[in-house]
Amino acid sequence: MDRAIFEDLDVVIVGGGICGLATALALHRKGMKSIVMERSEALRATGGGIGIPANGWRALDELGVASKLRLNAILLEKVRDIFLNGSKRQEELTSFSNIGEVRCVKRSDLIEALAQDLPLGTIRFGCQILSVKLDTNSCFTILHLNNGNTIRAKVLIGCDGANSVVGDFLELKPKKLHSSCAVRGFTYFPNGHGFAHELVRARRDNTLFGMAPVTDNLACWFVVHQWHLQDSKVFKDQEIIKQMTLESIKGFPSEKIQLVKNCDISTLTLTHLRYRAPWDILLGQFRRGTVTVAGDSMHVMAPFVGQGGSSGIEDAVVLARCMTRKSIQANNDPKEFKGQKLIEEAMDEYVKERRMRLVKLSTQAYLIGSLLDTSSSLLKLIFFVLLGAFFRDQFGHARYNCGHL
Numbered sequence: 001m002d003r004a005i006f007e008d009l010d011v012v013i014v015g016g017g018i019c020g021l022a023t024a025l026a027l028h029r030k031g032m033k034s035i036v037m038e039r040s041e042a043l044r045a046t047g048g049g050i051g052i053p054a055n056g057w058r059a060l061d062e063l064g065v066a067s068k069l070r071l072n073a074i075l076l077e078k079v080r081d082i083f084l085n086g087s088k089r090q091e092e093l094t095s096f097s098n099i100g101e102v103r104c105v106k107r108s109d110l111i112e113a114l115a116q117d118l119p120l121g122t123i124r125f126g127c128q129i130l131s132v133k134l135d136t137n138s139c140f141t142i143l144h145l146n147n148g149n150t151i152r153a154k155v156l157i158g159c160d161g162a163n164s165v166v167g168d169f170l171e172l173k174p175k176k177l178h179s180s181c182a183v184r185g186f187t188y189f190p191n192g193h194g195f196a197h198e199l200v201r202a203r204r205d206n207t208l209f210g211m212a213p214v215t216d217n218l219a220c221w222f223v224v225h226q227w228h229l230q231d232s233k234v235f236k237d238q239e240i241i242k243q244m245t246l247e248s249i250k251g252f253p254s255e256k257i258q259l260v261k262n263c264d265i266s267t268l269t270l271t272h273l274r275y276r277a278p279w280d281i282l283l284g285q286f287r288r289g290t291v292t293v294a295g296d297s298m299h300v301m302a303p304f305v306g307q308g309g310s311s312g313i314e315d316a317v318v319l320a321r322c323m324t325r326k327s328i329q330a331n332n333d334p335k336e337f338k339g340q341k342l343i344e345e346a347m348d349e350y351v352k353e354r355r356m357r358l359v360k361l362s363t364q365a366y367l368i369g370s371l372l373d374t375s376s377s378l379l380k381l382i383f384f385v386l387l388g389a390f391f392r393d394q395f396g397h398a399r400y401n402c403g404h405l
């Protein structure tokens, strides 16, 4: 039998999703080594398309991966909102020209681009962190892994998504569930789709359909609908997911239905939408000792503002900047993390800088999600008024600039 290993590491990132890889890359660009512990056996380069607005592109530019991603992602010029009410149809067209760059990329392209620029050996696959404990001797953390090994980490960054063990260590409030689920998929067009370079969002009652071209031969789409799914097996059965999706968009324009009918069924995913409440983000304790969180583990939100991934990339840029700034201020070699206090101060600066940005994003996503969740006309009116009052500029979030690395 293999003997269990005990290892001392400087910077450990839990989770090799978008945020974990972006954080490792941001630290690497600043000359800092980190190790990413990912429970999957390989890169999780799956999961449909991901919309990236201008703020996300700015952060990706800082990481040095934006140019190659742009090659396979059409520049979207407008958003077309379609409101369907019985046989009535109303349309609104908004130009992205004063918002900046908006594109949809294949999630696999994004994950691979981030991973490719990391030094060999940065990502350790098949490593699931089972628990995080404080090491009373050193004030750092002890991580127990599924393979029986133990790690003592000087710095621990939880990028382990919505069900975060690092979030549990920080005693974050449990995330909440919307009553809606989302299905995402890709449809391939070997001879080209000919779609306008637009993001299309069509809404009827509590159902939302969205689509955008990724390349000339590929379109990604999603459907958000109130499915009451008792049977968890449904989440894995792509044929059932397809049929349920077609059922939910009956009466939508025929080209939307065709998109789902002709989809690549292997790309379909069904997700129950979850969120960390905006007030929990406002008040949450996102640092304990030398441990913090980023990405969905800090601020999972429903995808209605399309910022979950991009805000995680912003977290990565800001965290790496705060860490190096502190090291340099203390005349340390920026490649090293010396002193628990210094690390804590850097993490506090990071949390402070991110908090209000994340409260705003999550509030906007929460209000739109609540609008879709409720069937009460009064509540709908209240959510409409709040959205109008606080988020009149619905794409204002895309103008945000997280700054240089």
Ligand SMILES: Cc1cc2nc3c(=O)[nH]c(=O)nc-3n(C[C@H](O)[C@H](O)[C@H](O)COP(=O)(O)OP(=O)(O)OC[C@H]3O[C@@H](n4cnc5c(N)ncnc54)[C@H](O)[C@@H]3O)c2cc1C
Binding pocket: 014, 015, 016, 017, 018, 019, 020, 037, 038, 039, 040, 044, 049, 050, 051, 052, 127, 128, 129, 130, 159, 160, 161, 162, 163, 164, 165, 182, 183, 184, 222, 271, 294, 295, 296, 297, 302, 303, 306, 307, 308, 309, 310, 311, 312
């Ligand atoms: C339907 C839908 C549509 C969306 N559309 C958009 C969009 O258009 N634009 C956008 O920006 N965002 C969008 N999002 C949100 C976006 O997908 C997420 O915000 C983003 O993927 C979060 O990345 P992450 O790295 O923080 O977490 P995750 O992607 O969840 O990655 C977490 C990683 O940690 C690993 N992990 C978990 N626990 C452990 C453990 N204990 N030990 C080791 N590894 C572990 C997991 O295997 C995983 O690889 C959408 C989300 C949904 C559900």
